[in-house]
Each structure stands twice: as structure tokens, then as C-alpha cells.
Amino acid sequence: QKEVEQNSGPLSVPEGAIASLNCTYSDRGSQSFFWYRQYSGKSPELIMFIYSNGDKEDGRFTAQLNKASQYVSLLIRDSQPSDSATYLCAVNILTGGGNKLTFGTGTQLKVEL
Amino acid sequence: DTEVTQTPKHLVMGMTNKKSLKCEQHMGHRAMYWYKQKAKKPPELMFVYSYEKLSINESVPSRFSPECPNSSLLNLHLHALQPEDSALYLCASSQVKQANTEAFFGQGTRLTVV
Numbered sequence: 567q568k569e570v571e572q573n574s575g576p577l578s579v580p581e582g583a584i585a586s587l588n589c590t591y592s593d594r595g596s597q598s599f600f601w602y603r604q605y606s607g608k609s610p611e612l613i614m615f616i617y618s619n620g621d622k623e624d625g626r627f628t629a630q631l632n633k634a635s636q637y638v639s640l641l642i643r644d645s646q647p648s649d650s651a652t653y654l655c656a657v658n659i660l661t662g663g664g665n666k667l668t669f670g671t672g673t674q675l676k677v678e679l
Numbered sequence: 680d681t682e683v684t685q686t687p688k689h690l691v692m693g694m695t696n697k698k699s700l701k702c703e704q705h706m707g708h709r710a711m712y713w714y715k716q717k718a719k720k721p722p723e724l725m726f727v728y729s730y731e732k733l734s735i736n737e738s739v740p741s742r743f744s745p746e747c748p749n750s751s752l753l754n755l756h757l758h759a760l761q762p763e764d765s766a767l768y769l770c771a772s773s774q775v776k777q778a779n780t781e782a783f784f785g786q787g788t789r790l791t792v793v
Binding site: 598600602607608609610654656661663664665667668670671672 | 710722727734767769775779780783785787
């Protein structure tokens with residue numbers, strides 16, 4: 567079982583719709599959770615992070631965390647063509663050596679006009 | 680300022696060359712990371728430095744040699760690389776040993792080994 571799992575997509579949504587991206591993780595010791603956006607050929611850009619169960623909203627983005635189900639999601643409201651990118655879910659575990667951030671394989675999102 | 684600066688942006692090197700990748704941050708972060716990302720794959724952790732000391736080495740071949748000369752700088756020395764080492768090399772930084780801390784990435788160095 568992979569440590570962090572995402573559906574690779576592509577996930578296609580029309581402009582203005584809500585895009586829902588999902589991620590599951592295997593290690594119950596995971597402590598913090600991140601969503602990065604990555605455009606082709608570019609580096610990952612942090613867009614949301616969440617540490618506690620429940621929802622966290624920032625503009626058009628909402629992250630949701632359910633530690634009991636080991637599930638984290640990202641909702642993008644009013645999707646725009648500029649949101650088309652790969653979204654990487656990352657899970658952080660604090661070890662004796664420091665933070666280990668493990669990424670899922672990413673979900674490719676396409677927002678269509 | 681949440682900027683992590685990496686140089687060079689692109690690097691082409693032969694298998695017998697020695698080169699170095701550089702990373703700099705001025706956010707006061709005392710944890711710095713090297714990741715490797717192949718095309719259409721997620722970033723994979725290579726090394727973690729905490730307080731300028733190597734704290735995690737994810738069984739990376741010795742042809743990759745990291746160095747952290749001070750709290751703002753991180754280098755990755757490359758020697759005798761193979762074509763399969765061609766990838767995007769990403770540097771990141773964060774607060775050290777805090778679970779709830781964001782990691783910020785630099786723009787990466789696109790490495791091609793010929």
C-alpha cells in the first residue's frame with residue numbers, strides 16, 4: 567500500500583464548477599497535511615495546509631481532514647482555467663531526524679472553458 | 680518573504696563532470712531539504728538538514744553529496760552521475776522539527792546528464 571494515494575486523473579471540470587480532489591494516507595502518525603499545486607515544468611507551490619480535523623477555508627480553496635478515515639481533500643470553488651495543474655497531496659511525519667514530507671502521485675486537474 | 684532561491688535553473692553535465700547545485704533561503708528556517716522529481720512523478724526526498732547537520736539520508740547514492748555551510752545555504756555536489764539521474768532537483772526549507780510547519784520549495788534545477 568502506498569503511503570499517500572491520489573487518483574491520477576485527469577479530472578475535468580467546467581469553468582465555474584467545484585473541483586474535488588481526494589487523498590488517503592496510510593500512516594496514522596501523520597501530523598500535518600498539505601496541498602501543493604504544480605504547473606508543468608515548474609516547482610510545487612503550497613496552496614493549503616491543514617493540521618486539525620474539519621474544514622479550513624482560504625479564498626476559493628477548502629481543505630478537509632478526517633484523521634479517523636485517514637482522508638484529506640481539497641475543494642476548489644469557481645474553478646478557473648488557470649487552476650489547471652497537477653495537485654499534489656503531501657503528508658508530514660515528524661521523525662527523530664526531522665520532518666519527512668511524503669507526496670502522493672498527484673491529480674491532474676483540467677478546467678475546461 | 681517565502682522565497683527559496685535555487686541556482687542554476689538549468690544544468691547539462693557529462694557523466695565525468697563535477698558540478699554543484701545551490702539553494703538559499705532567508706526565512707530563518709533551520710531545516711532544509713533536497714528532493715528529486717522525475718517527469719510525471721511526485722518529488723522524492725533525498726536529504727534533510729536540521730540545524731546545519733545531516734539528519735536524514737534516504738539511501739541516496741554517494742555520487743550525490745549534500746553540504747550545508749550555514750543556516751541559509753544548502754548545496755548538492757554532483758559527481759559521476761548517470762543519465763538516469765536527469766531530473767528536476769528541488770530544494771525546500773521549513774521550521775525544524777515542528778510537525779505543523781509548511782515547507783516552501785525553490786524553483787528547482789532542471790538537470791540533464793549526457
